[in-house]
Amino acid sequence: MISPYPAVTLIAVLFGALTIAGGLVWAERRLLALWQDRYGPNRVGPFGLMQTLADMIKLFFKEDWVPPFADKWVFIMAPAIVMFTVLMSFVVVPFAPGIIISDLNIAVLFFLGMSSLGVYSIVLAGWASDNKYALLGGMRAAAQMLSYEVFMGLSLMGTVLLAGSFDLVDIVNAQRHMWFVVPQFLGFVLFMIAGIAETRRLPFDLPESESELVAGFHSEYSGMKFGMFFVGEYIGILLVSSMITVLFFGGWRGPVLPPIVWYFIKTCFFLGFFILLRAALPRPRFDQLMAWGWKLMLPLSLANLLVTGAVKLAFFH
Amino acid sequence: MYLLFYISGAVAILATVMTITRLNAVHALLYFVVSLLSIAVIFYILGAPFIAALEVIIYAGAIMVLFIFVVMMLNLGERAVEMEGKWLSPGMWIGPEILAAILIAEVVYLLSRPPVEVHAIQYVEPREVGLALFGPYLIGVELASMLLLGALVGAYHLGYRKPEALENPDADNTDATRAAAGGDLVRAGHDRPAGAA
Numbered sequence: 344m345i346s347p348y349p350a351v352t353l354i355a356v357l358f359g360a361l362t363i364a365g366g367l368v369w370a371e372r373r374l375l376a377l378w379q380d381r382y383g384p385n386r387v388g389p390f391g392l393m394q395t396l397a398d399m400i401k402l403f404f405k406e407d408w409v410p411p412f413a414d415k416w417v418f419i420m421a422p423a424i425v426m427f428t429v430l431m432s433f434v435v436v437p438f439a440p441g442i443i444i445s446d447l448n449i450a451v452l453f454f455l456g457m458s459s460l461g462v463y464s465i466v467l468a469g470w471a472s473d474n475k476y477a478l479l480g481g482m483r484a485a486a487q488m489l490s491y492e493v494f495m496g497l498s499l500m501g502t503v504l505l506a507g508s509f510d511l512v513d514i515v516n517a518q519r520h521m522w523f524v525v526p527q528f529l530g531f532v533l534f535m536i537a538g539i540a541e542t543r544r545l546p547f548d549l550p551e552s553e554s555e556l557v558a559g560f561h562s563e564y565s566g567m568k569f570g571m572f573f574v575g576e577y578i579g580i581l582l583v584s585s586m587i588t589v590l591f592f593g594g595w596r597g598p599v600l601p602p603i604v605w606y607f608i609k610t611c612f613f614l615g616f617f618i619l620l621r622a623a624l625p626r627p628r629f630d631q632l633m634a635w636g637w638k639l640m641l642p643l644s645l646a647n648l649l650v651t652g653a654v655k656l657a658f659f660h
Numbered sequence: 661m662y663l664l665f666y667i668s669g670a671v672a673i674l675a676t677v678m679t680i681t682r683l684n685a686v687h688a689l690l691y692f693v694v695s696l697l698s699i700a701v702i703f704y705i706l707g708a709p710f711i712a713a714l715e716v717i718i719y720a721g722a723i724m725v726l727f728i729f730v731v732m733m734l735n736l737g738e739r740a741v742e743m744e745g746k747w748l749s750p751g752m753w754i755g756p757e758i759l760a761a762i763l764i765a766e767v768v769y770l771l772s773r774p775p776v777e778v779h780a781i782q783y784v785e786p787r788e789v790g791l792a793l794f795g796p797y798l799i800g801v802e803l804a805s806m807l808l809l810g811a812l813v814g815a816y817h818l819g820y821r822k823p824e825a826l827e828n829p830d831a832d833n834t835d836a837t838r839a840a841a842g843g844d845l846v847r848a849g850h851d852r853p854a855g856a857a
Contacts, residue, residue: 414686417686417687417690447709448709448785448786449709449710449712449713449786452710452713452714452717452786453713455713455717456713456716456717456720456721459716459717459720459721459722459725460716460720460721462721462725463693463725463728466725466728466729466732467686467690467728469732470686470728470732478732481732482729482732482733485725485726485728485729485732486729489722489725489726489729492721492722496717509786
């Protein structure tokens with residue numbers, strides 16, 4: 344099912360992901376403004392569409408400063424890691440039949456591996472900055488992302504059990520008759536919450552919480568290095584939305600419209616939902632976040648896995 | 661395939677050497693992560709993608725993050741690096757070198773002989789790993805899980821504080837018990853060494 348022109352797919356996915364991430368920055372600012380009864384960016388180009396481009400040009404012309412007290416090479420490497428791991432995860436996402444870069448048979452595990460390597464970016468940025476706010480942000484990120492990773496993996500295993508494969512194409516094909524969100528609703532909710540925590544979006548943005556830690560792990564970053572953290576976060580949202588679509592909402596499957604359009608519609612719905620969450624929810628305290636993860640989410644995901652396994656064994660064996 | 665194998669093998673060896681010789685603990689850990697990743701690539705090339713993925717998720721992605729987390733919390737200063745440099749004296753290399761020399765002699769001997777029967781690379785599916793673990797090796801899995809449960813209970817016991825102790829968390833953190841600033845390996849109270857701009 345790999346397309347005849349892998350290089351074309353590769354470039355299209357790379358270009359598409361970066362463009363959509365840029366568009367997402369604009370969409371988020373406009374939507375937040377709409378819900379808060381103001382205009383948002385509306386001056387540059389039609390509907391302010393060129394705002395992200397203008398921001399990017401500004402970032403490129405800013406002084407790219409490495410603090411003299413920072414650990415220079417680790418400081419420079421940290422933003423590259425987040426971009427690398429997030430973009431690498433797109434390798435296994437099946438956008439439509441034939442539009443996939445690599446049809447790995449361990450695709451789900453590859454995605455989990457890449458998202459667990461993404462933690463390094465934030466932790467190392469916090470450590471290399473040699474700044475107490477950045478260090479606190481990095482430590483929060485390490486604890487938060489490690490904890491939420493555990494049940495992110497567990498919440499997916501119910502889906503893997505039902506499909507009988509780690510291969511994302513097989514998982515989409517197994518949803519021919521019913522989307523996995525119906526039998527795996529709990530798994531879907533758990534994965535969604537873990538996904539928000541992994542991308543450090545607002546209810547769970549404690550690693551950077553600007554009201555207490557200046558800017559958290561990226562306090563010392565400027566110019567395009569900061570830009571990479573920023574864009575990396577938005578590509579991360581795109582990735583989690585894509586994974587929700589593929590794992591729980593039938594991927595490219597849908598009537599009438601071509602597959603890639605269905606994929607796009609479903610993913611956009613979740614992107615919008617992510618932005619709505621940011622507008623709607625306050626930030627919890629850090630100990631609340633950790634207690635919630637370990638005492639509620641982990642037992643729930645274990646119970647989900649247990650029940651799914653028992654039902655599958657009893658009725659579909 | 662052979663070329664990829666040798667490249668990732670060389671990266672693994674180089675990264676491990678760098679892990680041992682770095683004086684800065686975080687740099688050493690980063691090289692160790694690279695070493696684990698290259699071993700994951702080797703597993704993948706040898707036809708064990710499931711183990712390769714677990715190597716990345718568990719070793720590189722979880723255990724090493726915890727190590728870095730702890731080193732970050734320690735906030736090691738310049739003196740720790742100095743101390744580390746003193747420990748890594750030429751004398752301590754003798755033991756490991758003798759052991760490594762034996763292994764190298766073995767490798768040279770094996771390479772100089774006509775190749776023994778080479779096992780064809782066999783592709784191992786995730787399903788087969790699961791069947792093996794919960795079939796013939798079930799006892800091993802159960803024993804490992806009991807060991808981990810013991811560790812978990814132990815960690816809970818060490819981390820547990822009585823509710824009344826939580827009322828006054830700074831009770832044991834007085835001037836008398838706190839380490840004197842500058843006297844320890846840990847940078848206490850100072851964000852950066854004096855004199856740094």
